[in-house]
Amino acid sequence: MPQPKVEVADIFRRDGEAWRAANAGHVSPTQRRVMTAIEICRTAALGGHVERCEECAHTRIAYNSCRNRHCPKCQWSAAADWLEARKRSTSAIGVRRAKTALSSGCKSHPATAPAGSNRSSHGGNEVAEAFD
Numbered sequence: 660m661p662q663p664k665v666e667v668a669d670i671f672r673r674d675g676e677a678w679r680a681a682n683a684g685h686v687s688p689t690q691r692r693v694m695t696a697i698e699i700c701r702t703a704a705l706g707g708h709v710e711r712c713e714e715c716a717h718t719r720i721a722y723n724s725c726r727n728r729h730c731p732k733c734q735w736s737a738a739a740d741w742l743e744a745r746k747r748s749t750s751a752i753g754v755r756r757a758k759t760a761l762s763s764g765c766k767s768h769p770a771t772a773p774a775g776s777n778r779s780s781h782g783g784n785e786v787a788e789a790f791d
């Protein structure tokens with residue numbers, strides 16, 4: 660998934676302070692903390708760390724994350740992981756449902772063909788492959 664060209668953090672860093680000043684009294688302390696966390700996420704303000712590959716000893720310096728649950732930068736990878744996991748589990752459910760439907764048959768195409776046979780247009784192998 661490509662990274663967005665403009666991030667929420669960019670907008671907050673550019674206009675956040677002016678927006679907070681213009682909306683003083685309408686922004687809760689929690690909302691201010693979230694905005695600040697997003698503004699300083701993965702910047703020198705939070706410090707950094709060095710990552711080193713155990714195989715080739717390649718090193719990479721990276722800034723620390725804010726880990727705020729409202730931060731799109733921090734939650735983006737968690738959301739991508741969640742989406743990938745749902746895709747895998749949905750795919751597995753699709754295969755199970757297809758096999759269940761085939762074993763019980765349907766009104767116009769009863770499940771009379773042996774498994775793996777191509778006699779029926781609803782052959783088990785054909786449908787199961789469609790969900791893989």
Ligand SMILES: [Zn+2]
Nearest residue numbers: 700725730733
């Ligand atoms: Zn963050």
